[in-house]
Amino acid sequence: MTECSVCFRHCQIAEGRLGFCGGRIAREGRVEAFNYGRITSLALDPIEKKPLARFFPGSRILSVGSFGCNLRCPFCQNYEISWSEQAKRFAKTAETISPEALTELALATRDRGSIGLAFTYNEPLIGWEFVRDTARLAQAEGLKNVMVTNGTAELSVLEALRPWIDAMNIDLKGFTDRYYQKVLGGSRDQVLAFIEEAVKTCHVELTTLIVPGENDSEEEMRALSRWVSRLRQPDGEEVPLHISRFFPRFRMQDRGATKVDAVYRLAEIARENLRYVYTGNC
Numbered sequence: 153m154t155e156c157s158v159c160f161r162h163c164q165i166a167e168g169r170l171g172f173c174g175g176r177i178a179r180e181g182r183v184e185a186f187n188y189g190r191i192t193s194l195a196l197d198p199i200e201k202k203p204l205a206r207f208f209p210g211s212r213i214l215s216v217g218s219f220g221c222n223l224r225c226p227f228c229q230n231y232e233i234s235w236s237e238q239a240k241r242f243a244k245t246a247e248t249i250s251p252e253a254l255t256e257l258a259l260a261t262r263d264r265g266s267i268g269l270a271f272t273y274n275e276p277l278i279g280w281e282f283v284r285d286t287a288r289l290a291q292a293e294g295l296k297n298v299m300v301t302n303g304t305a306e307l308s309v310l311e312a313l314r315p316w317i318d319a320m321n322i323d324l325k326g327f328t329d330r331y332y333q334k335v336l337g338g339s340r341d342q343v344l345a346f347i348e349e350a351v352k353t354c355h356v357e358l359t360t361l362i363v364p365g366e367n368d369s370e371e372e373m374r375a376l377s378r379w380v381s382r383l384r385q386p387d388g389e390e391v392p393l394h395i396s397r398f399f400p401r402f403r404m405q406d407r408g409a410t411k412v413d414a415v416y417r418l419a420e421i422a423r424e425n426l427r428y429v430y431t432g433n434c
């Protein structure tokens with residue numbers, strides 16, 4: 153067995169087998185990215201769709217995803233490539249692209265308003281080696297690198313990516329250990345530690361998806377926004393928070409979409425503590 157040290161799960165992986173996330177494999181006594189360079193999605197998106205509201209607004213970014221995820225959010229919007237049966241099929245069918253070829257593609261989108269590359273759609277941290285290798289090349293060509301992540305990784309992974317990433321949107325999915333552990337299969341402590349470190353070196357915005365009956369109390373939003381208000385970006389600015397609306401999807405179909413009024417009300421509460429609060433999917 154070989155241990156993976158990327159996230160709190162610390163999977164013990166038998167030779168030739170995959171870890172819990174489906175993106176890492178044990179080979180010859182070490183654990184490496186099985187999904188290295190294997191892409192399932194590629195699109196030129198507005199930067200606001202990441203979402204990033206205060207990082208090159210109005211620009212676009214070439215967005216790339218692979219397969220696998222280390223969380224188990226039952227409402228995943230990208231379940232086809234994250235942790236469903238379909239996602240497992242991508243382990244066999246995903247196309248491979250080199251960091252050099254992806255950088256070339258990103259350069260070719262510059263004349264369509266693109267500022268660089270976003271590593272998104274599935275969880276990029278489980279394949280962080282590809283992010284590092286590509287982002288390094290992209291940076292050398294003057295491109296920007298963005299990561300859209302659940303923030304579920306050890307700080308050593310963040311440290312390895314730090315020089316190459318210009319901005320991140322990190323999910324802060326709720327503010328209770330119960331929700332992170334029982335509903336998402338995650339670790340709130342690991343995400344909070346990741347966010348605290350990330351804000352010190354690059355532009356960071358956070359996203360909270362409001363799920364009815366799970367994380368939609370005013371009390372929880374008050375506590376979450378108070379915690380966020382203590383963070384500062386490298387330029388001294390506050391961290392923006394995106395509050396977005398849940399829609400029933402994948403394995404969470406037992407409740408309706410979040411009421412728009414509820415999202416607006418929680419945004420108002422967050423504004424008691426924060427300067428930059430945005431609503432999404434409303």
Ligand code: SF4
Pocket residue numbers: 156157158159160161162163170171172173174175176221222278
């Ligand atoms: S990154 Fe994947 S393989 Fe590594 S510890 Fe986390 S879930 Fe397990």
